[in-house]
Amino acid sequence: xxxxxxxxxxxxxxxxxxxxxxxxxxxxxxxxxxxxxxxxxxxxxxxxxxxxxxxxxxxxxxxxxxxxxxxxxxxxxxxxxxxxxxx
Numbered sequence: 001x002x003x004x005x006x007x008x009x010x011x012x013x014x015x016x017x018x019x020x021x022x023x024x025x026x027x028x029x030x031x032x033x034x035x036x037x038x039x040x041x042x043x044x045x046x047x048x049x050x051x052x053x054x055x056x057x058x059x060x061x062x063x064x065x066x067x068x069x070x071x072x073x074x075x076x077x078x079x080x081x082x083x084x085x086x087x
Contacts, residue, residue, distance in 0.1 A: 012083045013076055017068060020075020027071060043069040 024040055031037040049063025 009083060012079045016075040016077075016079025017072045018075075020072035020078075021067065021069055023075065024069040024071030040070055043067050043072075 021043075024043075028037055028041040031040065044067070046066045047064070049065075050061045051063065053060045053062060
């Protein structure tokens with residue numbers, strides 16, 4: 001098994017999470033109210049920031065937010081499968 005560049009691995013996993021989360025949101029709009037919809041719309045969120053950084057003449061505000069739902073995890077699993085067999 002050939003070693004895969006870490007940049008490609010991260011890119012595929014992040015893209016899988018983004019596509020899966022988008023599909024989860026669309027599925028949440030289509031499904032009627034109930035337990036199944038709640039299951040797909042439940043998500044975990046990671047927030048960092050906003051953090052202001054000021055260096056004399058330059059000021060920046062940095063922040064990061066990542067939200068992942070069940071379909072997002074499925075997207076990551078599919079991306080990992082694609083990474084294993086095709087990259």
